Amino acid sequence: MRRWIVSCVLLLSLLPGAASASEIGGVRLDDRVTTRDGTELPLHGAGLREKFFFDIYVGALYLPTTKQPVERILDTDQPGRIDMHFIYDEVSSDKLAAAWQEGFAANNADAALEPLGERIDRFIDLFPDATAGDRFTLEYIPGQGTEVRINGQRAGVIEGGGFFRALLAVFLGPEPPDGDLKRGMLAQP
Numbered sequence: 054m055r056r057w058i059v060s061c062v063l064l065l066s067l068l069p070g071a072a073s074a075s076e077i078g079g080v081r082l083d084d085r086v087t088t089r090d091g092t093e094l095p096l097h098g099a100g101l102r103e104k105f106f107f108d109i110y111v112g113a114l115y116l117p118t119t120k121q122p123v124e125r126i127l128d129t130d131q132p133g134r135i136d137m138h139f140i141y142d143e144v145s146s147d148k149l150a151a152a153w154q155e156g157f158a159a160n161n162a163d164a165a166l167e168p169l170g171e172r173i174d175r176f177i178d179l180f181p182d183a184t185a186g187d188r189f190t191l192e193y194i195p196g197q198g199t200e201v202r203i204n205g206q207r208a209g210v211i212e213g214g215g216f217f218r219a220l221l222a223v224f225l226g227p228e229p230p231d232g233d234l235k236r237g238m239l240a241q242p
Contacts, residue, residue, distance in 0.1 A: 077101055077237070080111040080138040090194050092132050095119055100237020102230055110183075111138040112224060114238040123225050123239055130195050130214040135224065137189040144183045152230065153177045153223070160226025161219045169219055172211050176201065176220075179208040193217035 075082045078101045085095050094115035102109045115134040116126065126133075157166060157173055166173070179201045183189070190202040198212040199220065229235040236242070 075099075078108050078111045078138075078140050080140065082111070082113050082136070082138075086115050086134055086136075088132055088134065088192055088194055089200065090132075090197070092117070092194070094132060094134055097121065097126075098238045098240035100231070100234035102234045104231070107141055109139070109141045109144065111140065112136070112234050112238055113138070114224070120240065126225060126239075127218055127222055130218075132192075132194055133217065133221065134190065134192040135220070137183075137191075139183045139187040139189075140185055141183075142185055146180055146182050149180045149183060150177045153180075156223035156228075156230060157219060159228035160222040165215070165219060169213075169216055172213065172216050173219075175209065176211050176216070179203075191220060193220075 075084050075096065077099050082096060082099050085093055087093050094117060097114045097116045097119050099111060099113040101111055113136040115136070117131055117133075121129075153173075154177065157169075176199075180189070181203065188204055190205075191199055192202070193199045193214070195214060198210045199217045200210045201208045224230070224238055225235055
């Protein structure tokens with residue numbers, strides 16, 4: 054009987070739904086992060102970005118409180134962080150640039166994007182080719198801006214809360230790169 058119970062427990066641990074809520078696509082995610090100004094942010098949600106049946110990256114969203122509706126997230130000037138853990142072999146900087154441009158344009162009103170044009174261009178220029186194992190961290194501190202880190206190294210800072218909310222809309226707006234990624238970052242089933 055004991056052997057049967059151990060076998061069942063082992064089998065259940067191998068099922069996809071049995072994995073830790075903080076692990077997606079083989080990437081272990083922190084349940085909480087501390088921003089550069091010392092603010093603790095819990096994991097709001099995370100999901101997997103797929104394209105043509107390939108897993109590209111795991112995206113994790115950290116905010117001051119969990120279970121926030123998308124409207125509140127996009128309309129509130131609050132600290133936040135997006136971690137992108139790449140699991141695909143390689144995504145060129147040109148493909149990343151095109152995806153960022155498309156994401157900003159598809160998920161933000163023209164009137165909101167117009168004053169952000171130069172900042173969006175500077176942001177896009179910060180990104181090199183991404184390979185499996187790379188981690189892009191996009192961390193916003195109100196009054197300080199959005200710091201971009203590539204594998205822990207500071208790449209640059211983009212000023213303004215409006216920029217960070219436009220960036221959040223890329224992932225959480227009406228035309229996200231992946232519906233499952235959006236639902237995961239919003240912690241929706």
